[in-house]
Amino acid sequence: MYAGLHSLLISCDSDFLDKKPRKSLVVPETIADYQALLDNVAVMNSTPGLVEVSADDFVISTEGWNTLNETERNTYLWEKDLYGILTVISDWNTPYQQVFYSNVVLDGIGKIKTSDTRSLDELKGSALFFRAWAFFHLAQQFAMPYSAQNAGNLPGIPVRTTSDVDVMTGRGNIEDTYDRIVEDLQEALTLLPISVPSKTRPSKPSAAGLLAQVYLHMGDYEKALAFSTECLSHSHELLEYSMLNPSLPLAFPVALPSGNSEVIFYSTLINFAYFNNALTQVDPELYASYKEEDLRKSLYFEKRADGTVRFRGSYTGTVISGSNGGMFSGIAADEIYLLRAEANARLGNLQQASDDLNHLLSKRLKKDAFTPVSESSSSQLLLIILEEKRKELVGRGKRWSELRRLNLDPALAKNLSRDINGQRYDLPANSNRYTFPIPQAEISLNPMEQNPR
Numbered sequence: 001m002y003a004g005l006h007s008l009l010i011s012c013d014s015d016f017l018d019k020k021p022r023k024s025l026v027v028p029e030t031i032a033d034y035q036a037l038l039d040n041v042a043v044m045n046s047t048p049g050l051v052e053v054s055a056d057d058f059v060i061s062t063e064g065w066n067t068l069n070e071t072e073r074n075t076y077l078w079e080k081d082l083y084g085i086l087t088v089i090s091d092w093n094t095p096y097q098q099v100f101y102s103n104v105v106l107d108g109i110g111k112i113k114t115s116d117t118r119s120l121d122e123l124k125g126s127a128l129f130f131r132a133w134a135f136f137h138l139a140q141q142f143a144m145p146y147s148a149q150n151a152g153n154l155p156g157i158p159v160r161t162t163s164d165v166d167v168m169t170g171r172g173n174i175e176d177t178y179d180r181i182v183e184d185l186q187e188a189l190t191l192l193p194i195s196v197p198s199k200t201r202p203s204k205p206s207a208a209g210l211l212a213q214v215y216l217h218m219g220d221y222e223k224a225l226a227f228s229t230e231c232l233s234h235s236h237e238l239l240e241y242s243m244l245n246p247s248l249p250l251a252f253p254v255a256l257p258s259g260n261s262e263v264i265f266y267s268t269l270i271n272f273a274y275f276n277n278a279l280t281q282v283d284p285e286l287y288a289s290y291k292e293e294d295l296r297k298s299l300y301f302e303k304r305a306d307g308t309v310r311f312r313g314s315y316t317g318t319v320i321s322g323s324n325g326g327m328f329s330g331i332a333a334d335e336i337y338l339l340r341a342e343a344n345a346r347l348g349n350l351q352q353a354s355d356d357l358n359h360l361l362s363k364r365l366k367k368d369a370f371t372p373v374s375e376s377s378s379s380q381l382l383l384i385i386l387e388e389k390r391k392e393l394v395g396r397g398k399r400w401s402e403l404r405r406l407n408l409d410p411a412l413a414k415n416l417s418r419d420i421n422g423q424r425y426d427l428p429a430n431s432n433r434y435t436f437p438i439p440q441a442e443i444s445l446n447p448m449e450q451n452p453r
Contacts, residue, residue: 028104031112031119037101038126041200044098047137047329048091049270050075050082050436051400056283058311058395062420064279072274077418077425078433080453089439090270091141095134096160102131103163125191129202129210132184133267135159136214139177140401141436142451145408146218151175155449171448178218185211194234198257199266199330205234206265209331212339217405221343228340235333237261238363246298254317255328263315267330269397275327281308282394289391293369296391311395329397334360338389345382350375357385360392379411386412404434 028034038044052058053075065073070084083089105127109120138157144150156177158169189207196203208231215223239262244251253259255266274280282301287309290297300313315328337356344353358372375381386406393399406412413429427433435451443450 028108029112031114031116031123034105034108034112034123035126037105038123038130039200040101043094044101044130045200045267045330046094046098046270047267047397048095048141049272049275049397050091051141052269052327052395052397053272053274054078055399055403056414056416057286057399058274058280059283059418060274060277060280062422064277065420067277067279068273072272076274077420078416078427078431080433082437083439087439087441089441091436092138092439092442094270095138098130098134099160100163100165102127102134103160106131106161107163121191122193125188125207126202128184128188129192129207132181132188132214133202133210135177135181135184136210139174139181140217140404142438143174143177144435144451145404146174146178147408148219151178155451158446158448168446178214181214182211185214199255199263202265203234205231206331208234209264209336212336212343213331216339216343217401221346225340225343225347228336228343231264231336232333232340235264235336238333238337238360241295241299241364242367244295244299246295250312250317251299252313252315252317255315260315260317260332262332262334263328263330264333264336265331266316267328268316269327269329271326280310282311284309286390286394289387291369293366294391295364295366300394314395327395327397334392335389335396335398338385338392341385342382342389345378345385348378350378350381353381353385357381357388361388364392400434403429407434 028037050071053072060068060076065076068076069086071082071086071089074082074084105123109124109127112120114120135157139146143156144154147154151174154174155171156174158171159177159180160167160169161180185207188202189204189211192202192204192207194204208227212224212226212228212231215221215227239252239260255263269275287297287301296313300311302310302312304310311327314326315330315332316326318326337360341353341356341360344350344356354373354375361373362370373381373384375384389402390399393402403414403416407414407429415429416427418425432452437451437453438448442448
């Protein structure tokens with residue numbers, strides 16, 4: 001966090017930035033100045049990428065694995081030491097840069113001289129959203145999965161609420177972390193507008209959608225249902241996959257500024273060589289789970305002459321077939337429909353859960369092949385919803401946190417394995433290695449408890 005901030009502050013070159021003694025901080029003066037900080041898309045609209053390297057959406061051959069850097073190789077095999085000699089860990093530093101920018105805005109809003117209270121409210125709501133966005137993704141990677149029984153006893157992440165880099169912050173506990181995320185998002189929800197000029201900016205639907213995700217991970221299905229419903233009341237449109245052309249190199253419309261109507265909030269995974277490697281392919285078992293009448297099979301994937309399958313289904317709409325760089329990791333309506341379906345299924349609302357699932361599938365399957373799902377067992381319906389969620393959200397950086405969450409239920413737990421250099425590597429469900437170690441450079445600057453591996 002602090003190591004990342006030092007590099008961030010050194011690289012900041014906006015016209016309104018004036019270096020200050022000791023803190024090297026900068027003090028914007030106008031709403032436009034502060035908005036410029038939050039409009040830094042390269043920083044603010046990114047999410048951790050190593051979680052996708054760890055997950056089971058993609059696999060890589062031994063030959064391809066040997067070309068990766070040490071951190072990517074170790075992450076792929078869930079090694080005890082992930083980072084080796086690397087000291088700058090983007091998955092840690094970038095979210096804390098988002099926190100820093102957000103705190104600069106939140107600390108400075110009261111000093112802005114303006115009568116435009118509406119713009120001030122939107123600016124504050126955006127900063128609160130981005131801070132919660134960063135904390136949520138950090139918690140999915142660097143803290144243990146949320147469990148109501150243990151959340152007050154297990155260490156969370158450093159929750160920084162000031163831009164003063166001289167203030168040291170401990171880890172607190174997981175309950176503290178989620179309390180802050182929820183509080184920030186609930187306030188943001190009251191301040192943000194329903195629509196925004198660019199989907200790189202937070203909106204009321206994106207705050208509701210993120211709250212729904214947070215509550216799903218907390219196991220609060222009533223609130224997950226309520227906020228997913230609020231999100232979809234504003235942003236509910238789904239793409240008609242039958243109208244897309246799978247013969248095009250890029251089948252999905254370019255998301256920005258507003259080409260993909262499903263996108264609610266735009267973000268991309270931090271890019272790693274693993275995603276761009278020609279020998280990285282979609283997990284064969286995952287690819288085999290798509291039936292031929294499933295339009296996602298031809299729109300998401302490219303089957304090559306050697307039989308391997310590449311992913312090309314990013315909702316950015318900009319990923320060239322054969323390269324996975326810049327994969328979409330934001331919030332989209334399809335995810336929220338599936339989230340609401342899961343919440344309803346867990347609450348025993350089978351008809352409502354089926355309605356959402358069928359609404360989505362009617363847009364994903366060939367018209368003459370679609371048969372509505374009708375299931376009288378809540379447990380069976382839940383399994384169907386989770387399977388469709390797995391197939392719908394491939395490559396979005398969501399799978400790692402999903403595995404962590406579902407592993408807490410023995411009936412849904414999954415063990416992962418890899419084969420590299422003729423050796424098998426296993427990751428049992430609920431292993432400590434589902435939680436990434438905090439970078440050592442951070443602990444050296446801000447002593448705190450390390451995660452067990």
